[in-house]
Amino acid sequence: MALIGPSLAVSAILFVIGVFGVLLRRNAIVLFMCVELMLNAVNLTFVALSTVYGLAGQVFVFFVMTVAAAEAAVGLAIIIAIFRHHKSVDLQNINLLRG
C-alpha cells in the first residue's frame, strides 16, 4: 500500500510521455503506439488504486485491455487501408477531411 504514491507518479509520467509522443511523431503507427502507452499508464493507475479500493480496479483493467486490443486491430487495419491509397503513413499529407 505504500506503493500507491510512486505508482501514481510513474503512471503520470508515462501518460505525459505518451501525450508528448502523440504531439511529436508524424508516423501514424508510432503515434498509435504512443496511444497504447497512454492506455498502459491508465492501467497502472487502476491497478495501483485497486490495492486500496478493492478488486473493481483490476476488473476494469481487464476491460481496458480488451478494448485496447480491439482498437489496435481496427486502427491498424485503417492504417493499412490508408497506406494503400497514399503509399505513406505520414500524417502530414493525409488531410482529405480538410474544410
Add this chain to the structure above:
Amino acid sequence: MTLQLFWFFGGIAIAGALLMICFRNPIASAFCLIVTMLALSAIFFMLNAQFIGAVQILVYAGAVMVLFLFVIMLLNVGRGGSDMRRAPVWFVGLILVGILASQLLPLSRYSSERLALEYSHSPLLANPAVVFDTTMNLAGVNPAQATLDRGVPGDIAMPLFQQYLVPFELTSVLLLAAIVGAVVLAKRRI
C-alpha cells in the same frame, strides 16, 4: 526493499517510453514499448495484481505489439527521413505537456491514509485498515480465503461473471465487431 525494486522497474518503464518516442525507426520504437510493457507487468506483480500482470504479458506485449510489428513490417515504413514534427510544434508541445504534468504529478502525493481521509470525510476514521475493509472483497468474500480456494484468477473471475457479466458479454460483441471491421478494412478488394 520493495520500494527500490519498484523504482528499478519504474525507471525501466520510463526509460523505455522516452526511447520509444525518440527512435526514428518504428521497429525500434515498438521494441522499446515492449520493454515498457514488460516493466509494467513486473510492477503489476508487485502491486498484488498477479492475474493482470500475466495478462499484460500475454495480451499486450504478446499479441497487440506483435500485431504492430507485423503491420510495420508489412507496410515497410520508416525507410525515409525523420518523421518528427518540426521545431515550433516542439515548443507548443512542451508547454502543453508541462501544464499537463503539473496537473497530474500532484497525484503522487497520495497515500492510503490520505485516501482514507478523503473517502470517509472525517479525520477520526482515517485508518485505511478500517475504512477500506480488505478483509472482504466485492463479492462479500474474504479475498485471502478466496485466493486460497480458487487461486488468483478466481479473484477476478468472481466479480467478472457476477457483477460485471453484462459488460463482459458486450465486450465479446465488441471483439466480434473489431474482427469483422479489421478484416474488411484491410482487404485488398472489398
Add this chain to the structure above:
Amino acid sequence: MHLPFELGGLAQGQAASGAPVEGAVVAIIGLPLAGFLLNGALAILRPRAKAIVSVIGPAVLLASFAVSVMLFREMAALWHTSPNVTPVVTLWPWLPVGALNVPFAFQVDQLSMVMLLVVTGVGSLIHLFSVGYMRADEGYARYFAYLNLFVMFMLVLVLGASFPMMFIGWEGVGLCSYLLIGFWFTEQANADAGKKAFVMNRIGDFGFLVAMMLIWRAFGSLNFIDVFSRAPAVLPAGGALVTAITLFLFLGCTGKSAQIPLYTWLPDAMAGPTPVSALIHAATMVTAGVYLIARANVLFALAPVSQLVVAGIGALTALFAATIALRQYDIKKVLAYSTVSQLGYMFLGVGTGAISTGMFHLVTHAFFKALLFLGSGSVIHAMHHAYEASHRHEDAQDMRNMGGLAQYMPWTTGLMVVATLAIAGVPPLSGFFSKDEILAVAFGRGGTEPLFRLYWAMATVAALLTAYYMARLIAMTFFGENRTGTESARHLHEAPWIMTGPLLVLGILSIVGGALNVPAFAQDFLTPARLEFWLQPVTAAGADIATRLGTAAHTPEGTTETALLLLAIVIAVGGLVLGWATTLRARILPARDSSPDRGFWKVLYRKYYVDELYDRYVVQPLVRFSRTVLWRTVDQGVIDGGLVNGSARLSRAVGWIGSRLQTGQVGLYVVLFLVGALYILGTVAWP
C-alpha cells in the same frame, strides 16, 4: 333606472327625458362619416356623378346639424334643472393597457354643445356654398369626401371625453387640412403649402403629447372628468408641473391655431379652395386651440404664469398679424392674417381666465370670418370666370385687379360690408360685443397685474389696424374705379343663389350674434349674458381657483367701463374711416403694372421675412443635419454599414476562423483536443 349612457358629474340619479343621448351623439358623428365613405366611394368609382355628391355632401351635414339642435334642446331642458350633469357616451373600451384605461367615449357638456352647433351649423352653410363654388371642378366628389371627413374629425375633437379622444380629432383635422390645402396638388406650391401646414401642426402636436404624458404621470388617468375634478387636489397651484403641462398644451395650440411662433402655415394654406379656408382656417379647425384651453381651464387657472404667456402671445400675435395684413394685396392673404390676429384676441380672452369671452369671440368670429371668406370666394369666382372668358392670365385674387365690383355684385358687397363692420367692432353688430369684452377683461385684470394693461394696449392698437385694413380691403375690392379691364369686366356677375344664400344667413348671424353674450351694462335692457351663464358649469371650478389665487378676471365697472366702451367705438369707426379714405384717395394700379413696395412697407408686404428666417435658421440646418448626420452617418454608416453589413462581416470572420481550424491535419486536432482536455483538468486540479 338604466340609462343607455353613463352620467358624469353630480346628479347621477337624474334622468334625461326621452330620446337617448347616445343615439344622438352616434348620429352626429356617424352622419359625416357616412358622407365621407359614400362620397369617397363615388370619387373612386364614379367621379363624374356630381349630382349625387351635391345631395349627399351637404345633406349629411344638415342632418347632423338638425340632430345637434334637437340634442341642444334636450340638454338645455336637462341642464335647466341639473346643470352639472355631463352625459358620457362610451362606445367601447378602447385602451385598457395596464393601469391606463381610456374608453372610446364622448361627452356632452355645455362647452362642447356650443362648439357642436358652430361646427355643424357653419359647416352646413359652407357645404352649400361649395356646391356652387366647386361645381366646375373635376375633384368634386373627392372634395366633399374630404370635407365630410374633416367635419367628422372636428366633431370627435369637440365631443371627445378624454385627451386621447380629443387628440384623435386633433390629428384628424390636421390630416384633412393637409388633404384640402393641397387639393389641387398638381401644382407644386399647393402641395408644399399642405406639407407646411401638416409639419407645423406636428410640432405643436409634440407639445400636446408631452402634456398628455405629464397629465398621465400626475393623475393616472386621461379622462376629462377625472382630471379636472381632481386637478386642484393633485397639482399645487402655480407649481412647476402644472405650468409645464399648460405650456406644453399651449404649444399644441400655437400649432393648431396659428399663433406665434407656428403661424406661418396659415397664410400659405390659402392655396386651398376658398370654402376650405372658410371652414377650416376661420371657423373651426383653428379654433380647436381655443377650445382646448377652454376645456382645460381648470389647469390654466392653476398656473397664472401660463395664463400670462397665453394672453401675451395672443396679444402679440394679434398686433403682429394685423400689421402684416396692412400691406397684403391678395384678398385671401389679408383675411388669413386677419384670422391669425383674431385668434390672438381669443387667446387673450381665455388667457385672462374669462373663458366665456374667448368662446364668445370664437362664435362671432366664426360667423363674420366665414362670411368674409365666402364673400371673397364669390369675388374670386367671378374674377376667375371673367378672366377665363376674356382669355387673360391675371391673378384673380389680387385686389389691385379688382375695384368697383359693387355695381356687378351688389349682394356680395352688402354682406361683405356687414362682415367688415362686425369685425371692426361697430355696435350693435356681434363683433363689437365680443371684442369689447375681451378688451374689458384684459384691462380689468391689468389692475392687479400690470402686464395685462400692456396686452390691452397692444390689442387696442390691433383693433385700430383691423378696422383700417378691412376698410382698405372693402374699398380696394368693391369701390373706386374698376381695374379688371373693360373686356373682362363685362363678364363679371353676381354669384348664384346657392352661394349667396349661405352668405345671407351668415350676415344675419353676424348682426344679431351679439345677443349671445351681452355685457353687464346692457343686461338690464337687453338680454342677460347667456353664453357666460350657459358655460358656467364648465368654468366654475376654474373661476373658483382664480378667485382663490387672486387672479380672477372681472370687467371694470362704472366710468372706466364707459370710457373703454367709447374708446372701442372711436377706434372702430376711426379706423374704418381712415382706411376707407386713404385707400380711395390712393392711385392703385392693376397688379401687373404696380411697382413693388419699398422700405418699411416692403417689410410688411414680405411678412417681416419670418418665413425666410425660419427657412434659414430652422429648416435648412435641419435638412443639412438630416442629410449629413442622420442619413449619411447614422443610416448609411451605422445602421447599414455597422449593424447590417457589420454583422454579416462578423459572421464571415467567425466563419473564417472556423474554416482555418478545419485543416484536416490530425496533428492540429490533437493539439486542440489537448488544450480542451487541459482546461477541463484545470477546473478539477486547480479549482
